[in-house]
Amino acid sequence: MDLASLETPVPVVDLDIVEANLKRMQDYCDAHGLALRPHIKTHKIPALARRQLELGARGITCQKLGEAEVMADAGLDDILISYPLVGEPKAERLAALARRAKMRVSIDNPLALETVARAARHGHEIGVLVEFDSGNGRTGVTSIDGVVELARAIRATEGVRFDGLMNYPVSARSxxxxxDLLPRLKAEGLEPPVISGGGTPNAFRTHEMAPVTELRVGTYIYNDRMTVGAGHARWEDCALTLHVTVISRPRPDLAIIDAGSKVFAADIMPGGPGEGHGYFPAYPGAKLHKMSEEHGMVDLSACERKPQLGERLRVVPNHVCPVSNLADRVAFARGEAFQGFTDVAARGRSQ
Structure with a gap:
């Protein structure tokens, strides 16, 4: 088979671009003394996680227990779950993971700490990072006093270990x-062994923004329209493209492709929905301006040259992570040479 013979829609990953992206980030971390702990939420494929480790990553990051379970099943044994876990079922699953992998979990509240402590009662110590909020308005302790108080509680809790701090995205505010925070923790005898920062768009400025010791990045392995727009990557650094086919041309300025929200997800660019849901390298003026579940409506009014009925197109998605999560498998390629299909083993793991 070759790429042109694959049925569409299909996500295609160029392994040569992947390799270049991985080496570029690893080289940056090595040059600045940062431990790289890549986030597998972007690719969700154990073979790619293993390659990240082979190139020098210290471990991996997962967002949910389900992702961590898939990775542990594949033999990966140093895992951070960068998400608060709450409740007895989560504690039981975390305990099972801790029996076969070195586990760390981020928390921002006492109930999440209690969940980790319940897991640790099964006999395996679990590391804990306190997440602090630097303005993202998502998870994270919102005051320095609150971080210090939670760190004290971790130290006083049997079976868990204070491993440090976590923040997303790392920024000047971080x-x-x-x-202000580090002297307070030092005075308490709670100097953080790890200060973990995350986020691909500003990754190569991490050393300028905050004294982090560990970098968590996910999107860098593939890149996407958002990372290009942020100046982190070039179009030629985008390893995953969606191959689609023009199935209808109802008007001269409109093409319908065989992929909609079940393939592209619904992420919009910072400029808003008017920028469309993907970038067409061969037709830069085209805008995927509207989608139903199985149809993509492409506005061609700004294109001097327009795609023909039956033509295969390549599209760089706005945000690649949810695209990975929508696909059971991806096609691996090197340039135009098809290498085979690979299951996206951790897709759909929302728990």
């Missing part, structure tokens, strides 16, 4: 908070 650095400001750490300048």
């Amino acid at each position: 650095g400001e908070i750490l300048r």
